[in-house]
Amino acid sequence: MNTTVGPRLADCTTLRLGGPARRFVHTDTAADLVAAVRAADEAGEPVLLLGGGSNLVVADEGFDGTLVRIASTGWTRDGDVVEVVAGHEWDAFVAELVDAGLGGLECLSGIPGSVGATPIQNVGAYGCEVADSLVSVRLYDRKAGEIRTVPAEELGFGYRTSVLKGTDRGVVLSVRFRIDRSGQSAPVRYAELARTLGTETGAKVPTAQAREAVLGLRRGKGMVLDPADHDTWSAGSFFTNPIVPSGEAPETVARITEAAGEPPRFPAEAGVKLSAAWLIERAGFGKGYPGPGGRVSLSTKHTLALTNRGGASTADLLALAGEVRDGVEARFGVRLHPEPLLIGCAL
Incomplete structure (x- = not known):
């Protein structure tokens, strides 16, 4: 464990935004991670956990507390279950599974960040989410001061959420996933991916084939990190797809249809899920739509x-986010909500 003066969060996040942390602790093991969090708690100091920095929007003023970098790596397999430590890079882990002929997570290829962050917001893409394969999470319970294992059924998974989201009580140390040893992918559920693979929805394909197709689709949308491509200087999808309660859905869909045509929609628990991207575009915010001074913009690809775009501030980003959110709500009566964590700032 190594303690230093805190770096700028702009140097630690995929958005390349955010001011300095007051204190910085680098941890390579679960024991070091628990010790760092305990020490900060005992000192009454706020803690910000940092993995890949891909889901954070940090204030320009920075973070007045201890930034704990989770840098542990490694995973093991026991039969059809693998356990991977929290700091392992997510896409590297998925690639390693595919190389080992293990399936189940390949449709989540290309997602930036660390493994420990994935159960918190139930990361998902192309018809799959981590809840589909997750067995349990080993975490440090800061309130109880103990390490415990929480099974998947107690994590309250929903669309981009879990009981771990919105609270810093549980510090994820490792995650266990069930995998398929046949070398075949999870069933292909997403129509765009099925078309790319030339197969039917519900079919399985070799894991490497599914991974390459997903990576190709993500690259085309600027969703695979590339330092030379400003479209990837982002936190991924900034807004979640809104879910309209069942009782409100017919009226809401009718209102949107009258204003801009029939929207794509999908069944969701207790409601109907709408496409945030579709709503944003139909509200007048196209690809590349600029924010203050052109220092931020919607991606030119998605x-x-x-x-x-370089030289931006968090204030610039939030100004653009607020304009988009308010524009969609004014046009369609649907309010969008941010997906990344907002640290020291609000939208």
Whole structure:
């Protein structure tokens, strides 16, 4: 464990935004991570956990507390279950599974960040989410002061959420996933991916084939990190797809249809899920739509990503996010909500 003066969060996040942390602790093991969090708690100091920095929007003023970098790596397999430590890079882990002929997570290829962050917001893409394969999470319970294992059924998974989201009580140390040893992918559920693979929805394909197709689709949308491509200087999808309660859905869909045509929609628990990207575009915010001074903009490849074009501030980003959110609500009566964590700032 190594303690230093805190760096700028702009140097630690995929958005390349955010001021300095007051204190910085680098941890390579679960024991070091628990010790760092305990020490900060005992000192009454706020803690910000940092993995890949891909889901954070940090204030320009920075973070007045201890930034704990989770840098542990490694995973093991026991039969059809793998356990991977929290700091392992997510896409590297998925690639390693595919190389080992293990399936189940390949449709989540290309997602930036660390493994420990994935159960918190139930990361998902292309018809799959981590809840589909997750067995349990080993975490440090800060309130109880103990390490415990929480099974998947107690994590309250929903669309981009879990009981771990919105609270810093549980510090994820490792995650266990069930995998398929046949070398075949999870069933292909997403129509765009099925078309790319030349197969039917519900079919399985070799894991490597599914991974390459997903990576190709993500690259085309600026969703695979590339330092030379400002479209990837983002936090991924900035807004979640809104879910309209069942009782409100017919009226809401009718209102949107009258204003801009029939929207794509999907069944969701207790409601109907709408496409945030579709709503944003139909509200007048196209690809590349600029924010203050052109320092931020919607991605030129995908309207769900808000991007740093260089020299931007967090205030610039939030101004653009607020304009998009308010514009969609004014046009369609649907309010969008941010997906990344907002640290020291608000939208």
